[in-house]
Amino acid sequence: MVEIVRRLADLRSAVGGWRRQGLVSAVVPTMGALHDGHISLVQAALARADRVVVTIFVNPKQFNAATDLVNYPRAEASDIAKLETCGAHLLYLPAIEEIYPPGFATTVSVTGISEGLCGAFRPGHFDGVATVVAKLLLQTGAELAFFGEKDFQQVKVIERMVRDLDIPVEIVACPTVREADGLALSSRNLRLGAAEREQAPRLAAILFATADRLQAGAAVAATLEAASAEIIAAGFRTVEYLELRAESDLRPLDTLERPARLLVAAWLGETRLIDNVAVVRRGGD
Numbered sequence: 001m002v003e004i005v006r007r008l009a010d011l012r013s014a015v016g017g018w019r020r021q022g023l024v025s026a027v028v029p030t031m032g033a034l035h036d037g038h039i040s041l042v043q044a045a046l047a048r049a050d051r052v053v054v055t056i057f058v059n060p061k062q063f064n065a066a067t068d069l070v071n072y073p074r075a076e077a078s079d080i081a082k083l084e085t086c087g088a089h090l091l092y093l094p095a096i097e098e099i100y101p102p103g104f105a106t107t108v109s110v111t112g113i114s115e116g117l118c119g120a121f122r123p124g125h126f127d128g129v130a131t132v133v134a135k136l137l138l139q140t141g142a143e144l145a146f147f148g149e150k151d152f153q154q155v156k157v158i159e160r161m162v163r164d165l166d167i168p169v170e171i172v173a174c175p176t177v178r179e180a181d182g183l184a185l186s187s188r189n190l191r192l193g194a195a196e197r198e199q200a201p202r203l204a205a206i207l208f209a210t211a212d213r214l215q216a217g218a219a220v221a222a223t224l225e226a227a228s229a230e231i232i233a234a235g236f237r238t239v240e241y242l243e244l245r246a247e248s249d250l251r252p253l254d255t256l257e258r259p260a261r262l263l264v265a266a267w268l269g270e271t272r273l274i275d276n277v278a279v280v281r282r283g284g285d
């Protein structure tokens, strides 16, 4: 049975009780509409911790567009059923006042790593993410916290914040879970129409093919330009960015240094999709 708590005091007393028993706890922060990508984080957490807390909070501060917040999928009943099945121990479903009480006036802003990529196109987004994740980590007090590489820049922002603020938690990054056709799982995929759903996997296919070309020694700028054109030809409306970055600190790369990441954001109709793949060392070089 997954226990559901809505109040911070109840969350603290549950996690505090586990700690007194010597049990290690992990937290998996989410915005709900859970899919197998989220569940993979819960499974990774269950493999490392004795007790796993999942949080579901649709954080208004990280939505730069009001319509995106209103349209964000919500699926509380099926989320609870999925958490029961996968064996999570506790679901924290905070009311808004539990996260942002009246008079709330603090913003956590991580400079550098949050600029560029999604940060350039979603003003205020990473401030919202850093602020809510700082709160959820501190409210939960778990020893471990699990995040998906699907949101690669987000993981880097959170790692920087945790180091800078000495938040006593280990951040664990987990690989992106994909549909059989390659599309990275995302709650926003629910918004794709049938025709868009057919086009969407082309983004991952182009990303993987581009990573292969770069690994084989193709010139970076020309290869990325050609790949952007392919994404548009595949039916996407705009490519916000397609960039090669150093995996450690997301430094822009104009020649391939490894390990690197190729990151993309593109709009398919009214839906913004992001994805990224590793450009790793090939055997022998």
Ligand code: AMP
Residues within 6 Å of the ligand: 029, 030, 031, 032, 036, 037, 038, 040, 041, 146, 147, 148, 149, 150, 151, 174, 175, 176, 177, 178, 184, 185, 186, 187
């Ligand atoms: P969200 O509910 O979209 O805020 O995501 C909650 C967590 O799940 C974040 O750490 C995401 O990076 C992670 N996540 C989302 N999609 C995937 C995926 N396809 N594979 C792995 N993790 C994911």
